[in-house]
Amino acid sequence: MLQLQAIREHKDQIISALKKRNIDGSALLEDVLVLDEKRRTTQTHLDSVLAESNSLSKEIGILYKSGKAQEANRLKEKTASLKEESKQLAEDLNNAAEALQTLLYTIPNVPHESVPAGNTEEDNEEVFREGNIPTLEKEALPHWELAKKYDIIDFELGVKIAGAGFPVYKGKGARLQRALIAYFLDKNTEAGYTEIQVPHLVNELSGYGTGQLPDKEGQMYHITADDLYLIPTAEVPVTNIFRDVILNETDFPICYTGYTPCFRREAGSYGAHVRGLNRLHQFDKVEIVRVEHPSNSYYALDGMVEHVKTILRELNLPYRILRLCGGDLGFTAALTYDFEVFSTAQDRWLEISSVSNFETYQANRLKLRYKDENGKSQLAHTLNGSALALPRVLAGILENCQTPSGIKIPEVLVSYCGFEMID
Incomplete structure (x- = not known):
């Protein structure tokens, strides 16, 4: 399986090399990069939501200890919303990762430079x-x-x-x-x-x-x-x-x-x-x-x-x-x-x-x-x-x-x- 980093950094060279296999890899590799960007963006968003949720949970604990139950309860409503959002983001992340892996499995290896061009x-x-x-x-x-x-x-x-x-x-x-x-x-x-x-x-x-x-x-x-x-x-x-x-x-x-x-x-x-x-x-x-x-x-x-x-x-x-x-x-x-x-x-x-x-x-x-x-x-x-x-x-x-x-x-x-x- 081709490495994602190699595709990101050497997309044009890989497309050129795959032509030896009589494969136009342009659309395939572009789809890989789009899915990879979606996966990484979703991961960043999920990390941000989880970090905010953890921060609020700590703040809720402090508020309860300080006798500020009403404020704590308002924050609990927000953490519940963040929990649902993180659940959906985790599902989206999993789907994007699976789609990316499936697509990568369909791309053959890049031929060595000494491989001659040819069809049969x-x-x-x-x-x-x-x-x-x-x-x-x-x-x-x-x-x-x-x-x-x-x-x-x-x-x-x-x-x-x-x-x-x-x-x-x-x-x-x-x-x-x-x-x-x-x-x-x-x-x-x-x-x-x-x-x-x-x-x-x-x-x-x-x-x-x-x-x-x-x-x-x-x-x-x-x-x-x-x-x-x-x-x-x-x-x-x-x-x-x-x-x-x-x-x-x-x-x-x-x-x-x-x-x-x-x-x-x-x-x-x-x-x-x-x-x-x-x-x-x-x-x-x-x-x-x-x-x-x-x-x-x-x-x-x-x-x-x-x-x-x-x-x-x-x-x-x-x-x-x-x-x-x-x-x-x-x-x-x-x-x-x-x-x-x-x-x-x-x-x-x-x-x-x-x-x-x-x-x-x-x-x-x-x-x-x-x-x-x-x-x-x-x-x-x-x-x-x-x-x-x-x-x-x-x-x-x-x-x-x-x-x-x-x-x-x-x-x-x-x-x-x-x-x-x-x-």
Whole structure:
């Protein structure tokens, strides 16, 4: 959530920056300032009425003690009137504050200056590419056909149990899933991230804290009886550990990693591009989350990008990195790098990770602060990234590592899964 002070002081710069997202923020920010002025004016008026009421109450007490009951009673009539006025002002203040908060929730983060302008994913900027795209046999298959051929993923059985988008992993497919999770967690902990296990359901406050609510409310599974949400990513419960927390500067950096299943309704996703593992309602992901001092957050983001690179190098998968344009940037992010693996069998790039810096946007929602060297509270910066999401990594391994005799497992995973080939 954008800070009110920043909107007051830098309205024109924010309006200009939001244009990268193809948003005209002029009316929105003006409405924010009008509501903010109303809230502050009402607060000042309320404070004045309460102060007058308190002063009169003291005076009434003195008058009674002095035997001036008639004068005291006249003042009591006035305090009664002030009490009614303060009650109405308090209600007006609450309404203005709620309206202001609701409006602020609808404004996305300001893009970083390096974010390219653009409308769609076609305008994203490729900043890095590495790895050789393999030449496959003519009879090479996409992963959903390989899954059926080697009986390692059963999409039809998932439909029977739950519906489309809920695959069942079997035999070596299940073991490879488990191997990838363990491998990703080991790589992350070796890089200094503390492993953590978190709930797979969160309350509404947590959804608002990291920005999934109200922006992605329709994409989250909502358990209405308990008013809980199935998590779309481990980012939500892990980052909310720090909701309403005040840190010390010496606490930075805070680095967590966690494995969770993720649940997304993916409403409106149809067609061949979402076939097989390309788009699921339930999938596994290992996440990395950082809480950083503002002065270090972009160095940390670069470090997270390099970390994901090392994983993909070890998996020997061809990949590229995109700097997302304003039109494709997530609601809460200031800057995002997407990692994509090339699927030779599908002849297309598959997104497998997003690494983002949210700057103070989530921290402002979370009330996540730290005490600076002068003892003043400041907002921290939050970052997160997938390291990595399993479905499309698995699709890339199955498709790019297929041979006439079977699927050759990347060497780094053999010790984790206990076999070298799926045949």
